[in-house]
Amino acid sequence: MKHLIVGNGIAGINAAKAIREMDTTAAIVMVSDETFPPYSRPMISYVLEGSEPHEKLPLFAGNVYEDLNITPVLGNRVAQLDAKKKIVRLENGADIEFETLLIASGADARHIRVPGSELGNIFTMRTQKDVLDQLKAVSQGVENALVLGGGLVGFKAAHALLKRGIKVTMLITSPYPLAMQVDETAGKMILRELEDHGLTVKVGVSVTAFDGDATVENARLDSGETLDCDLVIVGKGVDPSLRFIEQNDIQTGYGILVDKYLCSSIPNIYAAGDAAETFDIARQTRWINAIWPEAAIQGRIAGFNMSGRKVSCPGSLGRNVMRIYGLDVMTMGLANPENTDNFEIIQAGGEKTGAYRRLVFHGDILAGAVLINQIEQGGMLRAMIENRVPVRIPRSCLMSLDFNYSQLL
Amino acid sequence: MKQVIVNPEKCVGCMQCMLACAVAHAKSESLFAAVQETPKPRPRVHVGAGLFNQGFPNRCRHCDPAPCQLACLTGAIFRDAATHTVFINPDRCINCASCAMACPYGVLRFHEDTAAPPGKTVAVKCDNCDARVARGKIPACVEVCKTGALIYDEMGHALDQKTRQVARTMSSDAAAQGLPDTVALYNTLKQATVKAGTAIRR
Numbered sequence: 001m002k003h004l005i006v007g008n009g010i011a012g013i014n015a016a017k018a019i020r021e022m023d024t025t026a027a028i029v030m031v032s033d034e035t036f037p038p039y040s041r042p043m044i045s046y047v048l049e050g051s052e053p054h055e056k057l058p059l060f061a062g063n064v065y066e067d068l069n070i071t072p073v074l075g076n077r078v079a080q081l082d083a084k085k086k087i088v089r090l091e092n093g094a095d096i097e098f099e100t101l102l103i104a105s106g107a108d109a110r111h112i113r114v115p116g117s118e119l120g121n122i123f124t125m126r127t128q129k130d131v132l133d134q135l136k137a138v139s140q141g142v143e144n145a146l147v148l149g150g151g152l153v154g155f156k157a158a159h160a161l162l163k164r165g166i167k168v169t170m171l172i173t174s175p176y177p178l179a180m181q182v183d184e185t186a187g188k189m190i191l192r193e194l195e196d197h198g199l200t201v202k203v204g205v206s207v208t209a210f211d212g213d214a215t216v217e218n219a220r221l222d223s224g225e226t227l228d229c230d231l232v233i234v235g236k237g238v239d240p241s242l243r244f245i246e247q248n249d250i251q252t253g254y255g256i257l258v259d260k261y262l263c264s265s266i267p268n269i270y271a272a273g274d275a276a277e278t279f280d281i282a283r284q285t286r287w288i289n290a291i292w293p294e295a296a297i298q299g300r301i302a303g304f305n306m307s308g309r310k311v312s313c314p315g316s317l318g319r320n321v322m323r324i325y326g327l328d329v330m331t332m333g334l335a336n337p338e339n340t341d342n343f344e345i346i347q348a349g350g351e352k353t354g355a356y357r358r359l360v361f362h363g364d365i366l367a368g369a370v371l372i373n374q375i376e377q378g379g380m381l382r383a384m385i386e387n388r389v390p391v392r393i394p395r396s397c398l399m400s401l402d403f404n405y406s407q408l409l
Numbered sequence: 410m411k412q413v414i415v416n417p418e419k420c421v422g423c424m425q426c427m428l429a430c431a432v433a434h435a436k437s438e439s440l441f442a443a444v445q446e447t448p449k450p451r452p453r454v455h456v457g458a459g460l461f462n463q464g465f466p467n468r469c470r471h472c473d474p475a476p477c478q479l480a481c482l483t484g485a486i487f488r489d490a491a492t493h494t495v496f497i498n499p500d501r502c503i504n505c506a507s508c509a510m511a512c513p514y515g516v517l518r519f520h521e522d523t524a525a526p527p528g529k530t531v532a533v534k535c536d537n538c539d540a541r542v543a544r545g546k547i548p549a550c551v552e553v554c555k556t557g558a559l560i561y562d563e564m565g566h567a568l569d570q571k572t573r574q575v576a577r578t579m580s581s582d583a584a585a586q587g588l589p590d591t592v593a594l595y596n597t598l599k600q601a602t603v604k605a606g607t608a609i610r611r
């Protein structure tokens with residue numbers, strides 16, 4: 001058997017591990033344009049912050065390719081997939097044949113396209129190289145940083161720069177940060193916490209142009225305002241890296257559409273991680289949940305299926321947890337449904353009490369939750385959302401800060 | 410291989426296991442010195458109150474596969490092949506709490522720890538008392554548990570015991586289910602006497 005894996009992120013690596021658990025002799029080829037050893041992508045913001053050194057990024061102590069007997073093809077992007085001939089062509093023109101293929105190409109950060117966006121010191125934040133570049137700029141002296149976007153990555157970038165003592169302004173189009181993940185009450189608590197720690201947040205504005213000589217010096221906003229800035233981090237979300245796939249070759253939505261075995265519309269071609277569009281358990285519809293734990297588990301499941309062991313994936317669940325100075329924020333599932341008609345939402349606490357709970361029920365099924373502070377028991381709520389078990393115990397128990405496992409017995 | 414086995418119906422909620430666990434993970438490993446230490450030693454087993462206020466010693470199950478391990482953002486969580494214990498490497502942990510969101514039992518806590526770099530908050534959970542076991546001792550929580558809610562045994566042997574116990578309750582007139590905690594304690598005493606060979610009548 002010859003397996004080809006595109007991408008050496010956590011989805012690709014976990015797939016290779018699963019294949020090796022099943023089959024010690026199958027050939028595994030792994031292609032990636034990143035030459036750095038497989039690493040913790042979420043850790044890059046800690047490297048920017050300075051709390052973890054760059055050397056700590058790699059996930060494995062030794063050479064994981066040797067240990068798993070993988071043939072790595074690094075520093076090369078797949079340019080084209082020929083699904084019928086079962087061949088991928090690399091940018092350097094070389095062809096690689098496969099019997100089974102895993103598309104674990106992850107996602108690329110979205111760039112901003114306005115006049116001046118090609119100036120120096122305007123960065124996205126996705127790879128370890130992005131952070132090395134940012135650190136180089138920081139070491140040359142940065143006073144005013146601008147972060148575009150109030151999503152997870154924008155927020156992490158802002159947090160890291162603030163910790164370095166740099167003045168940071170965050171521009172967001174929504175009325176509060178993390179609007180995709182949390183409801184307004186939680187969002188406002190987060191906003192207040194960030195502002196209390198020196199972040200300037202401007203809501204409802206966006207950049208129309210950047211000015212500067214070689215590097216960026218200021219940003220012009222659609223409000224007419226001009227902001228001085230010598231470093232910009234664009235956190236405007238990600239798009240699945242699928243440019244090597246011809247339209248109509250494989251069924252795609254926003255990502256590669258996969259069935260419960262993580263197989264695409266073509267037998268023997270699988271997808272996992274940020275590139276895959278799976279079934280969202282809380283939303284009950286197709287969705288890309290571009291988060292690490294999903295990429296990790298999907299990679300593993302895809303690997304088993306590729307090596308002939310049928311393992312099904314129950315679907316994916318969006319979730320995140322972040323520490324924002326004094327606030328620990330955990331959000332999962334459908335935490336803030338747009339149309340609340342069919343949902344029952346209970347919430348308690350808030351800014352004054354220092355802790356907050358919000359539970360979103362669909363009938364007697366828990367569909368989403370937001371917790372601020374005392375988040376240690378959040379995994380049980382996550383399990384309840386994921387397993388779609390009817391909630392039989394009083395809802396007040398789930399809301400309680402003393403909620404614990406024994407109450408479910 | 411012996412492991413810690415929990416019999417929740419026997420827990421009377423005395424929290425001795427929590428104290429013993431904190432002491433076992435203190436620098437000094439002594440109660441009197443432990444209270445003075447920084448960082449303050451904390452337990453890895455947590456006795457929570459159930460819906461009827463019954464006690465429940467909640468600890469890491471060392472699941473296989475371990476959801477926390479798959480969710481860990483940095484590869485800090487790993488399984489020791491020899492003991493099947495799921496460990497957290499405090500040097501790699503970034504205190505992100507991704508593991509807490511993954512653990513279906515809510516056993517992870519975040520604080521400074523003697524095993525972690527000084528001043529660093531990390532994820533902490535049960536380590537099966539690997540240091541004590543290596544010295545030939547049994548896990549601290551089991552050592553202090555007087556009711557049999559926590560035992561250290563081979564899983565197969567413990568299951569046999571349990572089967573026999575269930576069989577016995579079915580043939581006697583004892584109400585086997587839904588016991589309030591005083592009765593659970595009574596049951597424990599009864600079981601102990603049965604083991605000692607003396608049957609007592611209710």
Ligand SMILES: Cc1cc2nc3c(=O)[nH]c(=O)nc-3n(C[C@H](O)[C@H](O)[C@H](O)COP(=O)(O)OP(=O)(O)OC[C@H]3O[C@@H](n4cnc5c(N)ncnc54)[C@H](O)[C@@H]3O)c2cc1C
Pocket residue numbers: 006007008009010011012031032033034041042043044045076077078079104105106107125126127152153156241244272273274275290291292293295320321482505507
């Ligand atoms: C700053 C930051 C913070 C984050 N924080 C969190 C967090 O706290 N919690 C969380 O759950 N998630 C977080 N994430 C998201 C998480 O990192 C991703 O969901 C996860 O890494 C996805 O893994 P993957 O294997 O699917 O893809 P990736 O990690 O993107 O790996 C894909 C690899 O494939 C390569 N590739 C792509 N296209 C090609 C091609 N055509 N040819 C060859 N190679 C190709 C890429 O270069 C890349 O190396 C964060 C992400 C970032 C950037």
Ligand code: SF4
Pocket residue numbers: 468469470471472475476477478495511512513514515516517534
């Ligand atoms: S921490 Fe939780 S998920 Fe991880 S092994 Fe222990 S019980 Fe299982």
Ligand code: SF4
Pocket residue numbers: 480481482483484485486497501502503504505506507508509531532
């Ligand atoms: S808190 Fe530590 S152990 Fe838990 S997921 Fe994060 S890095 Fe891993």
